[in-house]
Amino acid sequence: MPEWKKPLPTISGETKVFWDGCKKGELIIQKCDTCNDYQFYPRGICSNCWTTDIKWVHSTGRGKVWTYTITYQNRTPGFAEDVPYVLALVELDEGVKMFTNIIECDPKEVKIGMDVEVTFVKANNFITIPYFKPVS
């Protein structure tokens, strides 16, 4: 496997379930048992009602591009070689937005409102990263 030059996530006790899910090809997000709100990124507290009654639930892994930009310049190693790439905010079916890259398509094809689905890329033996691609 080639060396992963892009920055890698740091996994903590608070976020391990999410990253373990990615390794298994599952997008797992959080839903509060008290107020029923979904939240993203995962955290140990429901940011809405401040309880700790949080469930991990499977996302449909589908959503729509909320907005995006085609990045032509980024000096960070790994991304510098990758331009132009699409940085996007995707709104999942569950109603929460997450940052991602839209991959497996021509950057110029990306549109706001486009239907996308999650796809996973193995960065190394410990970490797999979720991305999104157009729904086929």
Next chain:
Amino acid sequence: MVNLNHGAAIVGIHEHQTRYAPDKSELQIQGESVIKALEDAGLTKNDVEGLFTASSTIRNSGLNLADYLDMYPKYVDNTTVGGGSFEFHLSHALTAIAAGRIKCAVITYSSLAKSGGISVGTGGVARFGHPRLDPSPDSFEEIYGLTTVGLYAMIARRHMELFGTTSEQLAEVAVAMRRHAGLNPEAQFRDPITVSDVVNSRVISDPLHLPDCCVITDGGGAVVIASPELAKDCKQTPVWILGVGEALAHQGAGKRDLMYIAAKQSHGPAFEMAGVKHSDIDMAMVYDSFTITVIETLEDLGFCEKGEGGQFVSNGRIQLGGELPLNTDGGGLSSNHPGMRGIFLLLEATRQLRHEFEGTERQVPNCNIALCHGTGGALGSRHSGGTVILGRN
């Protein structure tokens, strides 16, 4: 609430002229600026009781600055919420003075962003080295190649989609700032540009072109704030603080509509405290990290309806001679942007309210009330907004 309107005044200012200072230290630029600002006020080191500063590069910035200048402030504030930190400092200094804790405060800032070769907008997470990402939020964001420009470009893209805003309308902001920079001998870029120059230039992060992005310079400055009693003894016409408001905006756990920025929350309290209306504002200093920042800020400050910012900035309305002259020093887009720019908003607003440019094209005629709005962080992820309303009388 205690009425803070006229609770303190800006009595001294200094803008460091440098745009490139590889031989100076950041603390040195701050020190030089503080000394000159106190001279401007007719005050001395011994008058300063409050010290306010922010930095993205100096560790323990307030502590190190007090050490460097051998000061023993009894009120210290390092609030660091991005480029607009200094509007927050002004708000806090007002509160501390009105509460009687201190009589005089200094706000100062400097940066060597240019000579340090910091790619503020396009460096990505590696712009300050290659750090281990925090578990959150960094690990859910920086792995996708965020840049500062990109986080504003995403908001510009959605603004275009929802409201039909055009690249030409964004360019109008850059053109206006460049015209104003032409009147400022210290500005980094002074040659006039056209809308067509902007839209035909290199795209940095679609839809933002290079001239849609602020310049990178070195620089710094200082502001001296005094109680009404102390202000009476100062050399300059006091510039009164009429109203302040602070706000933060963030992802809201993935649920906030990011098209509304912190200005939406911060401007109400500021206008209410000041007891003024939008039509009373003679000029405004609106943080212009990117052209889209100005359009979004004008909308959420309430100068126009949501979605109408593109039209609002067109036809010269935000240029000198227009209905709402903006960033008459040339702004971050053309004059200077040393990492954070919030302090320069206060400096130029003060110069306008002092009528320092009387008899020249740069002066806003009969300038009595000015608004500053600092935005720090990034519109696409999380940011701060500080509104300040200043008055001559």
